[in-house]
Amino acid sequence: DSGVTQTPKHLITATGQRVTLRCSPRSGDLSVYWYQQSLDQGLQFLIQYYNGEERAKGNILERFSAQQFPDLHSELNLSSLELGDSALYFCASSSLETQYFGPGTRLLVL
Amino acid sequence: GENVEQHPSTLSVQEGDSAVIKCTYSDSASNYFPWYKQELGKRPQLIIDIRSNVGEKKDQRIAVTLNKTAKHFSLHITETQPDDSAVYFCAASKGDYKLSFGAGTTVTVRA
Numbered sequence: 045d046s047g048v049t050q051t052p053k054h055l056i057t058a059t060g061q062r063v064t065l066r067c068s069p070r071s072g073d074l075s076v077y078w079y080q081q082s083l084d085q086g087l088q089f090l091i092q093y094y095n096g097e098e099r100a101k102g103n104i105l106e107r108f109s110a111q112q113f114p115d116l117h118s119e120l121n122l123s124s125l126e127l128g129d130s131a132l133y134f135c136a137s138s139s140l141e142t143q144y145f146g147p148g149t150r151l152l153v154l
Numbered sequence: 155g156e157n158v159e160q161h162p163s164t165l166s167v168q169e170g171d172s173a174v175i176k177c178t179y180s181d182s183a184s185n186y187f188p189w190y191k192q193e194l195g196k197r198p199q200l201i202i203d204i205r206s207n208v209g210e211k212k213d214q215r216i217a218v219t220l221n222k223t224a225k226h227f228s229l230h231i232t233e234t235q236p237d238d239s240a241v242y243f244c245a246a247s248k249g250d251y252k253l254s255f256g257a258g259t260t261v262t263v264r265a
Contacts, residue, residue: 046197075251087198087243087255100252134197141186141247145197 047071048137048146056152062123065149069116069137075099076118077143078110082131093118125153156181158246160256167234168264175259177244178226184246187227188253189218192241201242202229234263 047070057063069076078090080103089102093112104110107125112118122129130153136143157180167173179187188203204211204218204227211218215234220227231238241260245253 046199077253086257089252089254092252094251100250102252132195138251141249141251142188142200142203143251143253144200145190147197150195 046144046146048135048144050133050135050146050149052149053147054150054152056154057125058154059125059127061125061153062121063125063151065120065122065133065135065151067118067120067135067137067146069118069135070139070144073137073139073144074116075138076112076116077136077138078104078118078120079134079136079145080131081134081148082128085131087134090120122151127153129153156184156246156248156254158244158254158256160244160259162259163257164260164262166262166264169234169236171234173229173231173234173238173261173263175229175242175244175261176226177228177246177256178224179246179254180225181246181248182222182225183248184225185249186247187218187220188245188247189216189229190243190245192243192258194240198243231261234261236263236265239263 049068074095090104092100135146185206190198192198217230244256
């Protein structure tokens with residue numbers, strides 16, 4: 045167990061809908077990262093937050109947004125969902141360089 | 155940005171043999187190189203990491219070597235076991251805490 049929690053574990057929704065994925069970092073970690081992993085694909089970095097502020101952006105679509113709250117948990121919002129958004133979404137947290145991953149949310153868009 | 159290439163994409167070894175995975179990176183400013191193991195449907199788990207001021211690091215059956223001049227680093231697993239079967243990802247970071255991942259290597263250990 046990495047200490048990073050993510051909810052929900054699974055999510056099934058329809059095209060055009062909006063969903064919110066939630067992540068709670070390890071105790072004491074200020075940084076939160078979001079990654080997307082499609083079937084048979086690697087880990088695509090989406091976005092990083094540090095102590096409530098956006099720190100870095102990767103290949104994040106405009107339909108996706110994220111935020112980190114004062115209690116340091118983070119939410120990833122995915123809107124106008126398309127079939128191709130079906131993937132595993134991981135959150136990771138860190139205090140220094142080492143990132144610890146949560147169990148992921150498996151999103152299926154039908 | 156940083157580009158990390160990982161080879162091979164698949165690797166099949168006999169139980170007890172060694173497995174070697176190689177990664178190259180493009181940005182000479184990169185200074186942190188972790189390796190993650192991901193079992194099917196599960197989260198990536200850190201198995202070992204190395205910083206640019208060290209050439210080699212070992213943890214039981216796992217070792218990582220770094221060649222800064224050539225900009226490549228490798229993962230070595232000795233005495234492989236069926237539980238070593240997984241996808242392995244290398245990554246690189248240049249101190250901004252953003253990791254650039256390789257595409258992954260699927261390792262299969264044959265009993």
